[in-house]
Amino acid sequence: MGGSVGVAVVSTVAASGFEHGSAAGFADAFTVCAVAAAAGAIVSLVLVPRGTPQSTGGPHVH
Structure with missing residues (x-):
């Protein structure tokens, strides 16, 4: 759904x-894409935890 809205x-x-x-709308659309990509990168830097996940011991089997 996010892709179609974008x-x-x-x-x-x-x-x-x-x-x-004029074709200036393409430059504006590129700017919108660049701002959205930068905002996504900043949000992911804040929300994604650093480091590797800790092992719980044994294998995970369903």
Whole structure:
């Protein structure tokens, strides 16, 4: 679902440049993608714990 919402947002931003008769919407869409990627990287640095997971002892079998 996130991918489809992202494509919808980026294509809407890119299409907004066509209303004014220029291709500047593509630069704006690229900026939106870059900001979203940077925000995702920052969030993952904060939320993902550092180090390796600790072993619980034996093998994990279902």
